[in-house]
Amino acid sequence: MITSWLTFFLPKDEYKRLKIVYFMAEAAVTSMILFGAIAFIELLSIWHFDANILWGLGFCTPLLYIATRYMLSGMEYENVVTARQFQRERKALIYQTFIFVVIFFILYILFMGVSTLKKQLADVIGLLITVGLVAFLSNYISLKRSYKKNKDLLD
Structure with a gap:
């Protein structure tokens, strides 16, 4: 195994790491x-970009x-092969997303304060919905x- 500070952030699975x-x-x-x-x-002075x-x-x-590349590669869930496993994982994703949104909301209140929440409730709800949808x-x-990838490999 190649030793680098980067290996700390990479998964143990050799295929995923590569x-x-x-x-x-x-x-x-x-x-x-x-x-x-x-x-x-910038050199042609067509448009100047802000720093x-x-x-x-x-x-x-x-x-x-x-x-995006990792998400579209289809290598995250290597054990999902059957429709039943897919349904189970989908339910787990819904639960995880809900927990994520609740934790995000609590942290938002802790960092921004309750007074900000009262003033900008619609903005906070919109942010929570957006973050939850993107995560899910x-x-x-x-x-x-x-x-789909695992199912095709079995066929």
Whole structure:
């Protein structure tokens, strides 16, 4: 096994670890291309980017790329093969999403305060619904892809 500080963040499964390293490399190349295009646009004075936009792109682009590729790869749920296992995992996802939203709500109250909650209740509810939907859909897509991939491997 290759020793690196990165191995701390990677799974033990060799196949998953290798795929994630590929995703990270792809994200790095994608980021370099994106920043090269931005530098070219800046050089031609077509459009000037705000520093906050560049920081956001530099931080979010690789993370979103890696998360999306991992979600669409179908390697998260390797044990989901039957329809019954799929239904069980789907119920577990609904439960996990509910718990996540409740914890998110509690942490939001702790950090922002009850007075902010009273003033911006609609915003908080919208944020909770959005966060819950994104969390559930990303996990559900991963589950669905894994189930389809595992089912195809058996056939």
